[in-house]
Amino acid sequence: MEELPPQPAMKSNLDLINECDAFPYYQTDPEVYLQHISTYYHFQIANSSSTLGYVLPSVAEVLRGLSSWTLDDDTRTLTLDSGSTAEERSAIIAATCEAMRKIDHFRVLRGWRNELYPVYAAGGELLFSIERAASSLFGIVTYGVHMTAFVRGKEAGALKIWVPRRARNKQTYGGMLDNTVAGGISTGEATFESLVREAAEEASLPEELVRREARACGCVTYFYIRDARAGGETGLLQPECEYIYDLELDEDVVPRPGDSEVEEFYLWTVQEVQEAMARGEFKPNCAMVLLDFFMRHGILTCENEKDYVEIVARLHRRLEFPTH
Amino acid sequence: MEELPPQPAMKSNLDLINECDAFPYYQTDPEVYLQHISTYYHFQIANSSSTLGYVLPSVAEVLRGLSSWTLDDDTRTLTLDSGSTAEERSAIIAATCEAMRKIDHFRVLRGWRNELYPVYAAGGELLFSIERAASSLFGIVTYGVHMTAFVRGKEAGALKIWVPRRARNKQTYGGMLDNTVAGGISTGEATFESLVREAAEEASLPEELVRREARACGCVTYFYIRDARAGGETGLLQPECEYIYDLELDEDVVPRPGDSEVEEFYLWTVQEVQEAMARGEFKPNCAMVLLDFFMRHGILTCENEKDYVEIVARLHRRLEFPTH
Known part of the structure; x- marks a missing residue:
């Protein structure tokens, strides 16, 4: 009988959180936290x-x-x-x-x-x-917008999510899966305007549609420690705040790559998205945004996710630095 | 000219957070936190x-x-x-x-x-x-379910929320405003079953409706320090985890008091709810749950709430104690 190749370990949702919100917490690990801080x-x-x-x-x-x-x-x-x-x-x-x-x-x-x-x-x-x-050299808080576009479907459980794959040649996280629209907020740019611009550039979503239908849903905050996939030095500290938006789309609206950042878009069921997350195919902070989406939409519940309370708290870290 | 009586100070949303999530944080106030802890x-x-x-x-x-x-x-x-x-x-x-x-x-x-x-x-x-x-004497984490029932309305901005007033003679927070359905989870009771039971008892909401339409939306966690309104000794420590549900209702479904806990239900616009919150009329943790609702539904945004990022993080505190 042919031997199957070893299967890669599947990541739990808490594993995905730990990868992105990697900096220790004083309240649960005071010694480790203080050891980090004093370094x-x-x-x-x-x-x-x-x-x-x-x-x-x-x-x-x-x-x-x-x-x-x-x-x-x-x-x-x-x-x-x-x-x-x-x-x-x-x-x-x-x-x-x-x-x-x-x-x-x-x-x-x-x-x-x-x-x-x-x-x-x-x-x-x-x-x-x-x-x-240079932001990660100084460890400052950076801000971004992340939007999940989805099609609700007619029946319960039919929800599908638009998932882009990053261009393979992108400097950072090349070829990984991403949120439908995501980008950093530059100095002087208003948060919602940043979303509208990125939605047009990355996903060819019409400006008037995004202005009318995108819904602010909070923010996801975490304290990332850069690894090799981020490019450049590892161990640099990157606390981040991502403003979160949902965009419910009709089935006939199809996001298309508008620049060279995205290779293609998939319309995936929740199960397909969750399987790709468990295989580690999503950019780490995009997995966080999807976990927040699943929490808010009743897809993850305290009945089906054993780390429910910790995951919700870890998606919304109180950072020790001033935030906007 | 007749002099107007002095107006009570209106509370900001961050004031409402500070009332309920009152325990200090190490990451922002290490000295104050350690002073508390060592007490x-x-x-x-x-x-x-x-x-x-x-x-x-x-x-x-x-x-x-x-x-x-x-x-x-x-x-x-x-x-x-x-x-x-x-x-x-x-x-x-x-x-x-x-x-x-x-x-x-x-x-x-x-x-x-x-x-x-x-x-x-x-x-x-x-x-x-x-x-x-006795739970607050030992400072242990307690768990509850809180559901916001709302009517979406036909136009944008027409959303209304069902708000109960607690019975005036209730031991704790008598006469204050509450979430549509809320209650504590006892040993042995499954979270969702607790919600279904409370929805029937407190708001006369049909079991099959709640089972079909209530949507899990995460949890709100905070570290409360009991004040006089809670009844009994002040200063007792009460870390809490509330599982959050939304229930969208048609206009013809009307919650009615099912036991002696609730005096009556109001169907209020978001503005009416926000004004009552600012006047301090809501039980403190119920104001937290409504802030979470406003965040998830695009009612509070980073454009209209200056403390947006802090509020989102404070609604989801990572507690230093084991959680379920």
């Missing part, structure tokens, strides 16, 4: 005690001795100590990032996007902007 | 390092020297050190609670319910059951 430098700006992100020592060392930056090994802080406005701080950080890019020390900076991400103070004030590719 | 005794059972709840010193002192209980002032632990099965532990705790009730030292025990609440280990094993009225 990093706390990124701050002058005259504020808020920590904006955690920075790996291997990154902080590169900034040691640079003008405008102070590395304090006793307080474990990395402080941007020049600049009193968002413009001034952004200019200094841009110069620093450009210099880091030139020495080609960090592989993540090879993915330079010429796109600025905002960093906020508690209360929502814009503190500065920073090149998207 | 309490950690409730444990023998041969397990899991903390099941936080106990006020004024409660723990009453158990000092009792057989089956060990109070350790160095480790700040209160340990149930007898009993090796759920039945044995439940029997000891029942005897302890009965003794505490007899001395009439704790006012919360005057609300004795003859109803048992379950306490679980990590992984879901039932460790023991405890009289409902």
Whole structure:
């Protein structure tokens, strides 16, 4: 009898959460949490005690001795100590990032996007902007929009979800499955406008349809530790906040790739989506967004998911950094 | 000109969150959190390092020297050190609670319910059951079901919510507004069965309708510190997990009080509900459930709610205790 090849281990929903919300929690693992925290430098700006992100020592060392930056090994802080406005701080950080890019020390900076991400103070004030590719070097919170487009179907259990496959040649998570529409929010872009733009660019969804039918459904927050699939250095810290939208579509509306980011769209049953999730085929944060969708739509329940309460909490992490 | 009486301060949505999820967070307030934690005794059972709840010193002192209980002032632990099965532990705790009730030292025990609440280990094993009225003395996690029944209406923005007013003579939160259906889950009762039972008892909703149309939508978790409205001692710690359901009703289905718990039902617009919330008329955890409803239904958005990200995270707290 022919021997079957070993089957890859199927991931539980909690496994999928653990992959994306990987940073330890004080309330459940105080020792591990404190061990992590004491390893990093706390990124701050002058005259504020808020920590904006955690920075790996291997990154902080590169900034040691640079003008405008102070590395304090006793307080474990990395402080941007020049600049009193968002413009001034952004200019200094841009110069620093450009210099880091030139020495080609960090592989993540090879993915330079010429796109600025905002960093906020508690209360929502814009503190500065920073090149998207450099955000994980400083460990700052980044923001995005993720939308799940679905067709309800006529009978209970007939719900189907539009699932795109990322282009195989994409720098990050190439060939993996994604949410119907997803993208980062740049400085100055309103959240909903970002969604409308991405829906047109990535999925060719008409602007008026998205404006009329997309429904805000909360946000998913987690604390990711970058692995090899993200490209560049591993271990960089990436706390994220994704604003979540649902879009119910009629069967005759078909998303189509509008740019080179997406290879094709599939219309899959919930079971097909869940099987692909269990095989690890989804980009990690997109699996989180689908778990949130399944929670809100009664697909996962406390009867069929043993880790129900933990999963709901882990999808909505309270981050230790100021959020918008 | 006649002077108007001073208007009561209107509560923001974050104020409503702060009232219910009142226990500090390590990740945002480490000093305050640790100060709180070091005040309490950690409730444990023998041969397990899991903390099941936080106990006020004024409660723990009453158990000092009792057989089956060990109070350790160095480790700040209160340990149930007898009993090796759920039945044995439940029997000891029942005897302890009965003794505490007899001395009439704790006012919360005057609300004795003859109803048992379950306490679980990590992984879901039932460790023991405890009289409902005593749960906040031991600070254990309690579980409930909360359902929002609503009528969608024909136009956008026409959604209305069924809101009951609690009987004025109810021991706890008398006369306050509530979720359409809400109740605690006793030991041995399945979550969905608990919902079906409460929906019939409190709102006279037909069983077959609830079974067919109620949709699981996640859970809301928070860490409440009891205030005067809860009845009995203040400052008792009450971490809670409420399983959330939505029920869309046709306009001709009218919930009616089925027992003495509810005075009457109102069918209110979202604006009417939000105004009553801002006036502080809802039971605190019911305001949380409505905020979750508003988040999931696109009523609150990041455009109209400045504390959007924090509110979503605070509605889904990761508790430091094992949950079911």
